Structures are given as C-alpha cells and as structure tokens.
Amino acid sequence: MLILAIDTSAVASAALVSDDALEGMVAGFATEDTRSHAEVLAPGIQDMLATAGVAGTDIDALVVGVGPGPFTGLRSGIATARTLAYVWGKPLHGLMSLDAVALEVAESTAAVPEFLVATDARRKEVYWARYTLAPGQLPELVDGPHVGFAADLPDLPAFGAGAGLYADVLRADPAFVREQPDALYLGQFALARLASGGTLPDSTPLYLRESDAQVPGPRKRAL
Amino acid sequence: MNRTQPLVLGIESSCDETGVGVVRGTTLLTNTVSSSMDEHVRFGGVIPEIASRAHLDAFIPTLDAALSDAGVRLDEVDAIAVTAGPGLAGALMVGVCAAKALAVATGKPLYAINHLVAHVGVGLLAPDGDGSAPELPANLGALLVSGGHTEILKINNITDDVVLLGSTIDDAAGEAYDKVARILGLGYPGGPAIDAVARTGNRAAIRFPRGLSQPKYMGTAEEPGKHRYDWSFSGLKTAVARCVEQFEARGEEVPVADIAAAFQEAVVDVVSAKAVLACREHGIKDVLLGGGVAANSRLRELTGQRCTSAGIRLHVPPLGLCTDNGAMVAALGAQLVMAGKEPSGIAFAPDSSLPVTAVSLPA
Numbered sequence: 001m002l003i004l005a006i007d008t009s010a011v012a013s014a015a016l017v018s019d020d021a022l023e024g025m026v027a028g029f030a031t032e033d034t035r036s037h038a039e040v041l042a043p044g045i046q047d048m049l050a051t052a053g054v055a056g057t058d059i060d061a062l063v064v065g066v067g068p069g070p071f072t073g074l075r076s077g078i079a080t081a082r083t084l085a086y087v088w089g090k091p092l093h094g095l096m097s098l099d100a101v102a103l104e105v106a107e108s109t110a111a112v113p114e115f116l117v118a119t120d121a122r123r124k125e126v127y128w129a130r131y132t133l134a135p136g137q138l139p140e141l142v143d144g145p146h147v148g149f150a151a152d153l154p155d156l157p158a159f160g161a162g163a164g165l166y167a168d169v170l171r172a173d174p175a176f177v178r179e180q181p182d183a184l185y186l187g188q189f190a191l192a193r194l195a196s197g198g199t200l201p202d203s204t205p206l207y208l209r210e211s212d213a214q215v216p217g218p219r220k221r222a223l
Numbered sequence: 224m225n226r227t228q229p230l231v232l233g234i235e236s237s238c239d240e241t242g243v244g245v246v247r248g249t250t251l252l253t254n255t256v257s258s259s260m261d262e263h264v265r266f267g268g269v270i271p272e273i274a275s276r277a278h279l280d281a282f283i284p285t286l287d288a289a290l291s292d293a294g295v296r297l298d299e300v301d302a303i304a305v306t307a308g309p310g311l312a313g314a315l316m317v318g319v320c321a322a323k324a325l326a327v328a329t330g331k332p333l334y335a336i337n338h339l340v341a342h343v344g345v346g347l348l349a350p351d352g353d354g355s356a357p358e359l360p361a362n363l364g365a366l367l368v369s370g371g372h373t374e375i376l377k378i379n380n381i382t383d384d385v386v387l388l389g390s391t392i393d394d395a396a397g398e399a400y401d402k403v404a405r406i407l408g409l410g411y412p413g414g415p416a417i418d419a420v421a422r423t424g425n426r427a428a429i430r431f432p433r434g435l436s437q438p439k440y441m442g443t444a445e446e447p448g449k450h451r452y453d454w455s456f457s458g459l460k461t462a463v464a465r466c467v468e469q470f471e472a473r474g475e476e477v478p479v480a481d482i483a484a485a486f487q488e489a490v491v492d493v494v495s496a497k498a499v500l501a502c503r504e505h506g507i508k509d510v511l512l513g514g515g516v517a518a519n520s521r522l523r524e525l526t527g528q529r530c531t532s533a534g535i536r537l538h539v540p541p542l543g544l545c546t547d548n549g550a551m552v553a554a555l556g557a558q559l560v561m562a563g564k565e566p567s568g569i570a571f572a573p574d575s576s577l578p579v580t581a582v583s584l585p586a
C-alpha cells in the first residue's frame with residue numbers, strides 16, 4: 001500500500017510511505033518555515049513525486065494532518081490534499097497532527113509509558129495531547145487535543161516544539177524540543193492503523209479555537 | 224496548449240465567494256459560486272477567518288458542480304487560472320493551494336491572476352451563445368465598486384498594461400454601506416437594504432460630506448492634487464453616526480429613509496463624479512462597471528446620466544458576473560492564454576495587496 005501523507009499544521013511536509021519500503025519511507029520533503037506553505041507545498045509534492053517516479057495513479061490513499069495548528073497554514077495542506085484526492089479519485093483520510101510526534105516518540109529511545117505532545121499555538125499557548133504507550137502498539141491518545149497555557153498541562157514528560165518553547169514549566173525532553181509534526185510519521189501511523197484493520201477520521205480540520213469574530217453589541221444610543 | 228479557443232478553469236476565493244468558472248475562449252460554460260454571506264450576517268461584515276473556513280469546505284463541491292454544469296472533464300482543460308490577489312490573505316490562500324494542487328494532479332499550466340483585472344475580463348465574454356468574440360474598446364476604463372474595493376482603472380491592454388487611476392484610501396464603498404446599514408438597523412448586507420429603504424426617502428433632506436473633494440485634494444487637470452481620483456468613506460460613515468445621535472439626543476424619531484437616501488446620494492455622487500472626471504481626463508470613452516455595488520439602482524442611474532453627458536458609454540455586465548466569481552478569473556485566464564502569455568507555475572505566493580500593474584504573476 002502506497003500512501004501520500006501531507007501535514008501543514010506547523011511546518012510543511014509531505015511523504016510517500018509504503019509497507020513495501022524499508023522503514024516505510026519512499027520519499028519525503030519538509031521545510032523549516034511555518035509561514036510559506038502556500039508557496040512551497042505544491043512544488044515540494046511535485047518534486048517528490050517526480051524524484052520517486054510516482055504518478056497519482058500509483059497512490060492508494062492520501063492522509064492529511066488535520067491539526068490542531070495555526071489556521072491558515074493548516075488549511076493549505078487540507079486544501080491541497082482534498083484537491084489531489086478529488087482529481088486522482090483516491091480515498092482521503094485525516095489524522096490528528098500531534099499523532100505524528102507521538103509515533104516518533106514511540107519509535108525512539110526516549111519512549112515512556114505516558115507522555116504529552118505539545119506544539120506552538122502562538123498567543124503564548126500550546127496545542128497538546130496526552131498519550132499512553134504499550135509495547136509493540138501505536139501510541140494511544142487518551143486526552144486531547146486541547147489548546148492552553150503550558151503551565152496548566154499535566155505533569156508528564158513532554159515532547160515537541162511546544163514543550164521546547166516552554167521548557168521552563170514543562171518536562172521537555174531535550175531530544176525533541178524542536179520536533180514538529182512530520183508527514184513521514186503521519187503516513188506511517190496511517191499505514192499501521194489501516195494495516196491492522198483500523199479506521200481513520202475524515203479531513204475535517206481541528207481548529208480548537210473559534211474564529212475570533214465578535215458579534216457586535218447593540219449600538220449605544222445617544223441620550 | 225490550445226491558444227485559439229482555450230478551455231480555461233478559473234478559481235476565485237479572495238473574499239466570501241468561492242467561485243469556479245469555465246470558459247472556452249470567450250464563451251462562458253459555467254459560473255458556479257458558493258457564498259458564505261449568510262454566515263457573516265450576524266457580524267454585520269465579512270469575517271476573514273469565517274470566510275476562509277467556508278472556502279475550504281466549499282471548494283471541492285463547487286469544483287465538482289462547475290465541471291458537471293459545464294459538461295467538461297479536467298483532462299480536457301487547457302489551463303487553470305486562480306486569483307492571486309488582491310483580497311483577504313487567508314481566503315486567497317485556500318484557492319491558491321487548491322489551484323496549485325489541481326495543477327500538480329492534472330499537469331495543466333497555472334496562471335496566477337489579478338482579481339481587479341479579472342472584473343474587467345467578464346466584459347470580454349460573448350453574450351449568451353452568439354459565439355461572436357467581443358473586443359474591448361480601445362479607450363476602456365473600469366469602475367469597480369464592492370464590499371472589498373472602490374477603484375477606477377484604465378485598461379490599455381488587458382493582458383499586460385492596466386493602470387490604477389484612483390481608489391479608496393480607507394473603506395470600500397460597500398463596506399461603508401454595511402456600516403451605515405448597521406447604524407440604521409437595516410441588516411446585512413447593507414447595499415440592497417439601503418438601496419431599498421432609500422427609495423422612500425428624500426435624498427436632499429440632509430447633506431452628507433463627499434470625501435476628498437476639497438480643492439487641496441483635487442487640484443486641477445493640469446496640476447492634479449494627490450487624491451484627485453481617490454475616495455474616502457470613513458468621514459461619511461462618522462457623519463451618519465453623528466446625525467443619528469443628534470436625532471436621538473433630541474428625542475426625535477430617526478428619519479431612517481431620509482438618512483439612507485442622503486447617505487446613498489453622497490456615495491453615488493462622489494463615486495460617479497470622480498469616475499467620470501478620471502475618464503474625461505484620460506480619454507476614456509467606454510467604462511465598464513464591476514463589483515457587487517453595480518447592482519445599486521441609484522449608482523447605475525447617476526453614473527449612467529453623467530457618462531452620457533460626458534459622451535462616455537457605460538457597460539454593465541449581468542449582475543452574476545459583476546460580483547466575485549470564477550468565470551471572470553477564467554475569462555482573464557483565457558485572454559492571457561490567447562495572447563501567448565506564459566503560465567505562472569506553482570511556486571508563486573498569493574499577495575493580498577497585489578497592484579493592478581501585475582495582471583498575472585511571472586513564473
């Protein structure tokens with residue numbers, strides 16, 4: 001099974017993952033930048049497909065990170081994935097973006113039975129979720145995702161760039177203080193879930209915050 | 224690529240309309256639009272984040288409906304065109320990302336185009352089914368009035384030479400309508416609400432200010448002032464608010480219809496006067512009206528009268544093509560293809576303040 005995975009919940013990344021390939025990865029690309037997704041994502045995907053010699057017809061399914069993440073960047077990936085899936089006529093799945101970091105933790109030597117994943121939510125807040133990990137299993141989401149102040153999070157080892165930003169109040173793992181959700185791990189997570197007969201959600205974005213719009217109050221009368 | 228009668232798909236997402244249009248050369252095949260206007264009603268104006276969320280969910284259904292309405296398949300399309308700006312940054316991003324993905328998945332060339340010039344592009348669509356390709360008059364101007372913009376353009380060549388003669392320096396005219404409608408308790412969108420109520424009011428009952436009309440801003444034809452062809456509506460909105468407060472402070476009933484009519488007259492008077500002035504002083508003989516406010520009865524009436532007196536022909540496209548839509552994007556895209564312009568590629572960035580001098584973005 002060949003999956004094209006895309007995530008723009010923080011940085012922009014895409015990957016081709018397959019259960020036939022060593023370590024699952026066929027090809028991938030990622031940027032460091034969190035603000036230029038609309039420019040770099042499509043060229044990145046196009047180059048990746050060309051380099052790997054993969055055409056749209058070769059792909060079995062797409063998976064996209066549905067956040068949480070800054071809205072405009074998040075939508076870049078979802079709009080891209082939905083359009084590719086529509087044109088190619090392939091199934092599209094969604095996956096919570098923090099799951100990517102959770103899988104990366106599970107596959108590392110830093111793995112612990114219970115932990116947090118946190119990414120930058122701007123406005124001095126983090127997006128976060130709590131996971132448990134049993135040997136040989138995918139990380140299991142037990143709480144979240146939420147958005148909130150780092151100081152209010154449960155007292156557990158914390159992984160991801162959100163933990164790194166607030167290392168003063170979180171038990172940030174030093175090896176993961178810059179880690180962002182990466183499409184490679186998202187694709188591997190999806191592949192493992194689908195291979196075990198599990199299902200994945202659709203591509204509805206997880207905004208977590210309202211649109212910030214204020215309904216105007218009644219106009220004050222001059223009296 | 225077929226450059227004589229190109230089949231072009233256009234995508235628009237710069238404000239609150241998700242539009243997908245398809246044209247073949249100058250023939251319109253579909254103009255499919257999904258609007259999030261209803262979601263903005265309780266806020267009394269377009270909320271960018273709400274519009275962006277709506278674009279994301281509306282895009283694929285709108286694309287699908289457009290293709291089936293036009294009876295074309297994506298593999299038949301010669302080129303894709305998308306609004307790259309100006310407009311709301313987050314809203315533009317959705318259409319641009321979708322258009323780029325469409326280009327990647329189909330291998331079709333992509334043109335990143337200017338929304339304001341696209342409003343003029345609809346003037347090049349042949350009237351229903353008659354197949355004759357209209358040509359733009361040589362001395363063409365365009366007056367664009369909507370919730371997002373108020374501009375007067377001179378079109379020397381629609382594919383590569385467009386000049387901005389004047390624009391609003393603060394609110395768009397349509398935005399002023401929305402704000403004043405809110406002050407008067409007339410609901411959203413303000414344009415149709417005020418236009419309807421104004422019919423029963425006396426437009427001479429109150430004299431509201433015409434922004435940037437003083438000699439120091441206007442100058443003379445020989446020595447034009449800095450804002451000779453520019454507009455400003457924020458002072459007008461404040462004047463309306465103050466007027467309403469004065470009636471209330473005196474314990475009198477607010478004459479809503481008179482205020483609406485007088486406000487509308489102030490907008491329409493200054494918009495049409497400055498537009499006609501700009502046309503006369505730049506040798507413009509034909510002017511195309513675009514943007515949602517083109518539906519306004521008084522704007523059409525007064526602009527029409529003043530154009531006629533000045534020997535200028537006013538062209539008003541069907542309203543569905545005046546408001547933001549994908550057909551206008553496709554229409555301009557087809558012009559670019561037919562003129563031999565090269566596509567923009569897929570690495571460009573949307574630009575929320577794209578100048579009209581950039582008709583399409585270079586690769």
Ligand SMILES: [Zn+2]
Binds near residue numbers: 338369371372546547
């Ligand atoms: Zn417009």
